[in-house]
Amino acid sequence: MDEIDLLTRLAVALAIGLLVGLERGWRLRDAPEGQRAAGLRTFAITGLLGGTAGLLTHSLDNLLFLGVAFLAFTGAFTAFHWLESREEGRHSVTGVISGLLVFLLGAYATLGELRVAVAVAVAATLLLALRDPLHDWLRRLQWVEIRAVLILATMSFLALPVLPNHTIDPWGVLNPAEIWFLAIMIAAISFGGYVAVRLLGQKRGLMVAAMAGGLASSTATTLTLSRLAQRQPGAVPLLAAGVLIAGAVMGLRVVLVTGLLNRAMVVPLAVPAVAALLVLVLAAGLMLLRDGKAVSAQTDSPSLSLSNPLELATALKLALFIAVVLVGAELLRRFVGDAGLLLGAAVSGIADVDAITIAMARMGQQQPDLAQLAAGSILLAVGVNTTAKAVMAGSVGGIRLGLYVGGPSLLAILAGAAAYLVV
Incomplete structure (x- = not known):
């Protein structure tokens, strides 16, 4: 030295x-x-x-x-x-x-x-x-949430070493240990949004609640804001902005999950995601500038109804759904071809984007020649999911909310598709 x-x-x-x-x-x-x-x-x-x-x-x-x-x-x-x-x-x-x-x-x-x-x-x-914020967080936590974390942590540390760490199906896609780990990873990301909603949602206002809700579950956030539009029709522009913000955060979440599993697919996904995000954020910003100030004071901060993603039953359902999508995607690719894979991604996207994101990220990692197709499948699922939420907003919150959400959502999908074709 x-x-x-x-x-x-x-x-x-x-x-x-x-x-x-x-x-x-x-x-x-x-x-x-x-x-x-x-x-x-x-x-x-x-x-x-x-x-x-x-x-x-x-x-x-x-x-x-x-x-x-x-x-x-x-x-x-x-x-x-x-x-x-x-x-x-x-x-x-x-x-x-x-x-x-x-x-x-x-x-x-x-x-x-x-x-x-x-x-x-x-x-x-x-x-x-962070002493004071941590103490405040502990005071806000409920025992059922602490119990859920403890149960899942116990199951993870006990189950992961025991579960087979190799494929067990004829198609070579179902690895029980890997599927369980992926389910825990998704649940942990969702739990971050869930905690943010619990701690910040009603205190910080609708936009913060929408961002946190988009990290936890953009579908549940859309449903909550749409129901609020029924009771407060004058706040439709503000609520529509919240739905769009939640959708933008969902796109970032998809890129994050993909990057954790397959960094090579980040750029093909990030460029279209950023293009769509800019459209959604710009539209939400215009709504807030034009109508937000007039209605924000009269609008209740939403109490988002989110289930704890670390509940054992929720994690098991997610793991099962991931397994089904993994097998379905592989079978469609083998027996139907690229068109079948895209069709499966679209159908999966109606309900959820996490499972198809995981399936395609793994496929792109294991078969690099299919990475572009995998990225396109993820973007298609996100587009279908965005459309489904716009339809939900219109059917639950009324035609006006549907138009406020549907128009920018369509433009965002087109912007993302154009960026994907360019990249």
Whole structure:
């Protein structure tokens, strides 16, 4: 380790302490001078102390020295924190854990990978800074949601190692372990939208609810907003904008899922998706600018009716649907040809786009010569799904809502198709 490398590693150790100390010091900034056991300077020195201990350990070539130094620091730091807690009547161990972590990260910065040490420090600081939002989130969670996550996590860790990790069907498409993993992945993405709706939907307004709902389920969001249009016909432009925003987010979700499975298909999908998204967002923006301000104050924030995607029954249904679509797509391709595959994608898109997206992404990965056809099948399913939601909006929310949603949706489909042909 040369002198430049040594100083760089010590600087990183100091920076780690400053980063965590900035958050800790800001949170305790109103405490009287001299009554804070650990603030910005203390954590900065702790990081530097850990880095110095790491360098001495490297020089002595004896890890025992680092262990002794860590134990000595732990005793001193814990004692000061205990005195502070006793005087102020607080019983939080977060400050102690943070100090110990900074010391260890400072030592690791001089002994191990700098990027890993910095990444852990950033993650720890983020957790510390998000204390209030995380506590608020815990207060809002219901036991049924926590139970669903625990059950699915248990089933995943127990089931995945046991499920066969090879194809079990004559056509070579059904891999039980892979299908279950894909179902969990889709459920996790949907759960992100579900949580966003729970936490932000009614508080932040209709557009935020529509965006979060589009991540969880654009179909359920469309149905909810269409029903709201029945009760508030004057808010049709605003509600139509929400439906269009949810559809735009659904397109981004399709690109995300495809990218997670087959990065080579991202560009053929992303260009048409962005073209369609621009049309939908532009149309929604025009509706909001023209009519949104006049009706937003009188429009109730929607309470989106979404089922928890991490419920075990929901995940099992999704896995079954993925399996059916995988087999159906392969059979159509083999016995009917490309036209049959496109027909299957269109039929699947009426109800859902996740399963056909997964099937086509896998097909494009396993058979690269079919990647363009697979991308076209996904876009066709998205187009059919968008059309189905426009029909739903018109049949549930009335002809006016149907026109507000249907016109931009048709233009978005045409824009996406044109972009696909160009690419």
